[in-house]
Amino acid sequence: MDERKTPNTATTNGLTRRTALKGLGAAAGAAAIGTQAAPGFVRYAQAQSSEPIKIGFQAHRTGIGAAYGRWYERTTEAAVRLINEAGGINGRPIELIVEDDGTDPRRGAEVVERFATQHRVDVVFGTLFSHVVMGSAPRAGELKMPYFCVSEGHHVASGVLNRYIFQPGITDVKSQVISMAPWVAENLGKKVTMIFPDYAFGHDHRDFFSEAIAAQGGEALELIAIPPTESSFTRYFPRIPSETEVIYHVMVGPGVLTFVSEMGQFYGANRPQIFGFIDSLEAVDLASPGLEFLEGTYFWEGFPRYAMPEATEYDTFFREQVGVNADGASIDDPQDISTYSHMFGCWETLYIIKQAMEASGYSSATDADKAGLIEAVEAMTEFPEGFEHPQGRKTFDGKTHQCFGHQYISVVEDSRLNVVHKTSIEDGLYEPEVDYTTQPL
Amino acid sequence: MDRVILFKPTLSRLVRRGPAALSLAAVPLALSAGPAWAHASDRGLIMLLPTDRYLVGGAIAVAVSFGLLALSPDRLFRWAATARLRLFTIDDRWRVVTSIAAFALFLGLIATGLLGSRDPLSNPLTLTIWTLWWVGITLLHGLFGNLWAWINPWTGPYRLLRRLAGGDAQPPLTLPVRLGYWPAVLAFAGFAWFEQVDIAPDDPERLAIAAGTYWAITFLGILLFGEKAWLSRAECFSVFYRIISRVAPLSAEPVAGSETRRRLVLRPPGAAVLGAPPLPISGLFFLMLTLSSVSSEDFNRTFFWLGLHGVNPLEYPGRSGTMVINSIGIVLVWAALIAVFAGAVALGNRMAGRGAGLPESLGRLAMTIAPISLAFHLAHYLTAVMVNAQYALLAASDPFGRGSDLLGLSGFQVTTSFLMNYESVETIWNLQAAAIVGGHVLAVYMAHLVALRLHGDARAATVSQVPLAVVMVLYTLFGLWLLATPIAA
Numbered sequence: 068m069d070e071r072k073t074p075n076t077a078t079t080n081g082l083t084r085r086t087a088l089k090g091l092g093a094a095a096g097a098a099a100i101g102t103q104a105a106p107g108f109v110r111y112a113q114a115q116s117s118e119p120i121k122i123g124f125q126a127h128r129t130g131i132g133a134a135y136g137r138w139y140e141r142t143t144e145a146a147v148r149l150i151n152e153a154g155g156i157n158g159r160p161i162e163l164i165v166e167d168d169g170t171d172p173r174r175g176a177e178v179v180e181r182f183a184t185q186h187r188v189d190v191v192f193g194t195l196f197s198h199v200v201m202g203s204a205p206r207a208g209e210l211k212m213p214y215f216c217v218s219e220g221h222h223v224a225s226g227v228l229n230r231y232i233f234q235p236g237i238t239d240v241k242s243q244v245i246s247m248a249p250w251v252a253e254n255l256g257k258k259v260t261m262i263f264p265d266y267a268f269g270h271d272h273r274d275f276f277s278e279a280i281a282a283q284g285g286e287a288l289e290l291i292a293i294p295p296t297e298s299s300f301t302r303y304f305p306r307i308p309s310e311t312e313v314i315y316h317v318m319v320g321p322g323v324l325t326f327v328s329e330m331g332q333f334y335g336a337n338r339p340q341i342f343g344f345i346d347s348l349e350a351v352d353l354a355s356p357g358l359e360f361l362e363g364t365y366f367w368e369g370f371p372r373y374a375m376p377e378a379t380e381y382d383t384f385f386r387e388q389v390g391v392n393a394d395g396a397s398i399d400d401p402q403d404i405s406t407y408s409h410m411f412g413c414w415e416t417l418y419i420i421k422q423a424m425e426a427s428g429y430s431s432a433t434d435a436d437k438a439g440l441i442e443a444v445e446a447m448t449e450f451p452e453g454f455e456h457p458q459g460r461k462t463f464d465g466k467t468h469q470c471f472g473h474q475y476i477s478v479v480e481d482s483r484l485n486v487v488h489k490t491s492i493e494d495g496l497y498e499p500e501v502d503y504t505t506q507p508l
Numbered sequence: 509m510d511r512v513i514l515f516k517p518t519l520s521r522l523v524r525r526g527p528a529a530l531s532l533a534a535v536p537l538a539l540s541a542g543p544a545w546a547h548a549s550d551r552g553l554i555m556l557l558p559t560d561r562y563l564v565g566g567a568i569a570v571a572v573s574f575g576l577l578a579l580s581p582d583r584l585f586r587w588a589a590t591a592r593l594r595l596f597t598i599d600d601r602w603r604v605v606t607s608i609a610a611f612a613l614f615l616g617l618i619a620t621g622l623l624g625s626r627d628p629l630s631n632p633l634t635l636t637i638w639t640l641w642w643v644g645i646t647l648l649h650g651l652f653g654n655l656w657a658w659i660n661p662w663t664g665p666y667r668l669l670r671r672l673a674g675g676d677a678q679p680p681l682t683l684p685v686r687l688g689y690w691p692a693v694l695a696f697a698g699f700a701w702f703e704q705v706d707i708a709p710d711d712p713e714r715l716a717i718a719a720g721t722y723w724a725i726t727f728l729g730i731l732l733f734g735e736k737a738w739l740s741r742a743e744c745f746s747v748f749y750r751i752i753s754r755v756a757p758l759s760a761e762p763v764a765g766s767e768t769r770r771r772l773v774l775r776p777p778g779a780a781v782l783g784a785p786p787l788p789i790s791g792l793f794f795l796m797l798t799l800s801s802v803s804s805e806d807f808n809r810t811f812f813w814l815g816l817h818g819v820n821p822l823e824y825p826g827r828s829g830t831m832v833i834n835s836i837g838i839v840l841v842w843a844a845l846i847a848v849f850a851g852a853v854a855l856g857n858r859m860a861g862r863g864a865g866l867p868e869s870l871g872r873l874a875m876t877i878a879p880i881s882l883a884f885h886l887a888h889y890l891t892a893v894m895v896n897a898q899y900a901l902l903a904a905s906d907p908f909g910r911g912s913d914l915l916g917l918s919g920f921q922v923t924t925s926f927l928m929n930y931e932s933v934e935t936i937w938n939l940q941a942a943a944i945v946g947g948h949v950l951a952v953y954m955a956h957l958v959a960l961r962l963h964g965d966a967r968a969a970t971v972s973q974v975p976l977a978v979v980m981v982l983y984t985l986f987g988l989w990l991l992a993t994p995i996a997a
Binding site: 126128129130131134137141164165166167169170171172173174177198199264266267268295296298319320321322323324325328350351352355356357390396397399400402403404 | 549551552553555556625626627628629630707708710711811812814815820821822823824825826827828829919920921922923924925926927928929930993994995996997
């Protein structure tokens with residue numbers, strides 16, 4: 068039976084752990100939703116106990132990240148269910164242990180400690196907000212706890228963290244931003260005005276993109292930094308030079324709708340090209356009032372919210388399993404828009420943990436096995452597109468602990484996002500800034 | 509064209525902006541750059557609503573209601589003060605049974621807090637305490653009267669213990685009268701601090717320890733000082749619920765000739781405030797804290813307040829990074845509210861030529877804050893309840909986190925789309941605004957009832973109420989502003 072082409076059979080045919088444990092048959096079962104079975108699987112599966120692999124899910128259940136945390140949770144639960152149905156990791160089921168970090172850096176460190184000393188988890192996974200990753204990572208390093216974040220921050224690859232911290236499931240913001248420059252310069256214009264919130268997130272975009280557009284022979288004409296507490300933006304628009312060909316905006320927070328609405332009032336029908344990051348409007352219905360002005364403007368997407376005609380079977384499968392419809396919204400509630408550009412990172416990261424544990428023959432939460440796991444992740448170089456990596460093929464740099472992948476550019480048409488361009492992985496590569504493998508384990 | 513785009517906010521723009529020239533550049537950003545993803549929440553949609561019109565309209569409604577009350581004939585208020593529809597009687601002794609049942613439930617919840625899911629949105633303890641009880645049961649007091657007297661987890665166990673011990677022995681100690689409500693003030697301040705400032709009040713284990721400790725301290729207090737003294741002046745929730753339940757149309761009155769039977773009566777809302785003794789100064793501080801703490805929870809997250817302290821709301825550092833300013837916010841709003849309220853009552857008394865009776869005026873009028881307290885409670889917690897009630901339903905279906913599905917909800921997914929959808933956000937906003945305005949109108953009415961009783965004639969009563977009415981109008985504005993202004997969420 069060709070299970071790869073009918074992915075549903077992998078789950079509905081009842082691939083229980085028992086059947087999955089039957090040696091080679093198990094490897095085939097694991098491959099049912101993957102594109103490769105790690106060789107380690109067969110070697111170690113039968114030697115393992117049935118004790119679960121404990122994955123500590125550091126979740127933003129409360130605090131400022133709760134709205135995003137909800138979709139991270141749904142994606143994570145879907146992936147864990149699938150992995151368990153296909154036989155688990157090394158024949159052991161995953162037990163997900165949720166701890167709430169309140170989207171708070173200090174609490175994040177406490178949660179990591181709790182995972183290590185009380186729950187005795189094998190790995191910690193799933194942190195989204197960058198400042199919580201920053202707060203948690205040092206403690207994870209001290210406790211020698213492998214820590215897989217899904218935050219898209221540049222913090223991992225920038226070298227400020229430590230050898231135990233990985234971001235293998237989602238590209239970082241630096242890669243995303245620089246990969247946009249070639250297409251923007253060629254198709255929208257080379258004279259760019261950037262509007263961004265005046266703090267680290269906005270500064271990242273400012274620095275990465277202005278350098279990248281210059282490399283394309285373009286120029287950032289004006290850099291308009293908006294104070295984060297601002298709630299009205301009209302007075303900033305006159306600063307946009309009239310020769311501007313492209314406005315690059317990355318506003319976030321509750322003021323976004325007002326920002327777009329006021330920009331619409333400022334320009335009317337006669338506007339330059341406009342390019343933004345969907346981070347501004349992740350989980351927001353593009354048909355919301357105030358967003359009419361976005362019609363015909365462009366956005367970066369990590370994974371296209373609206374299923375395109377050319378969507379892969381992996382995308383379809385991913386939507387089905389997480390419970391997302393072709394418009395990127397919940398099947399149960401079509402008005403509940405997912406964080407589609409980011410949440411795939413949880414899914415892909417879990418499959419990487421699985422693959423690395425199987426490759427390293429991970430068997431218990433000892434320092435030695437964890438060191439082996441770290442080295443196994445560092446040895447990875449590529450994740451092929453497939454059911455395990457529905458967003459697309461990725462490369463992985465074991466020295467910087469960061470993956471690189473394709474990005475999408477979409478245009479708003481009839482309040483939908485339609486993909487107009489898919490970047491190459493090479494568009495998003497940059498010089499490594501760190502080699503974590505030189506740090507001791 | 510869309511009216512939202514045509515509308516250019518003016519007042520709301522002013523009230524929203526806060527310190528415009530704020531520079532966050534000076535704040536040392538120890539964290540490396542990375543997306544913060546402060547999301548376009550329901551506030552984003554509310555910012556598109558003509559909230560400044562609501563602010564003005566709400567303030568006018570409260571002011572007009574004051575004018576209408578002043579013009580209303582006295583006999584209307586005399587009727588309101590005495591009208592009652594007698595319903596059936598109930599036996600007070602059942603309180604032992606209901607309280608013991610509540611205590612058993614409480615014990616079970618503490619156990620799930622200590623031993624159950626570590627996820628606050630799956631753990632029955634967290635969901636019951638913060639959502640079902642502190643929001644849901646509290647609001648029910650505004651309709652059904654003092655339910656807490658029936659379902660607190662101390663009355664039953666204490667009376668049972670007393671009976672088993674064979675007696676009617678007097679408590680060994682007396683709670684000094686001069687302590688007034690200060691023990692309750694202290695307890696409620698601790699509660700508010702835990703809810704708003706503590707790093708993880710939702711953590712099931714932490715909450716179990718906090719709730720268990722409070723239960724034990726209260727039980728010890730009852731053993732030492734007696735049930736009546738401790739529950740009426742030291743146990744902050746008994747005090748709180750007793751006062752706010754005077755807003756409710758339903759109340760229980762003693763039945764002549766019976767020590768155990770009480771009669772349920774239906775009265776015009778707020779009339780029960782007349783039968784209550786005036787609060788001492790500590791009671792005023794207590795009641796103002798219950799109101800201000802709900803306001804400060806919102807206030808502490810406004811861009812305005814965070815901006816004042818150089819905290820970037822788009823990269824909100826979490827509770828650990830805002831402990832000091834959150835604590836200051838609680839105290840500041842509390843102090844401001846007391847000062848403004850007491851000032852208005854004193855001024856009103858002076859205008860009505862009754863300068864000497866200030867303590868009584870304060871003590872009686874303070875209770876008219878109760879409906880505002882309830883209104884803020886509803887407006888503040890409404891959206892959180894709409895989300896967390898869904899989690900509570902899931903937790904009820906699987907109370908021990910073992911994958912059971914007692915309620916047949918399999919596949920049910922929690923949704924928050926109503927916070928991201930223009931129409932539903934508008935509906936929710938209207939409900940919240942109506943609650944704030946309605947609460948203030950009821951408060952103005954109750955204050956008028958009390959003032960008539962204090963001053964005797966209608967003219968003096970009306971004159972005395974002018975400053976307080978101004979405060980009510982301003983607090984309406986403040987309450988609506990809190991709901992409209994951008995917050996870190």
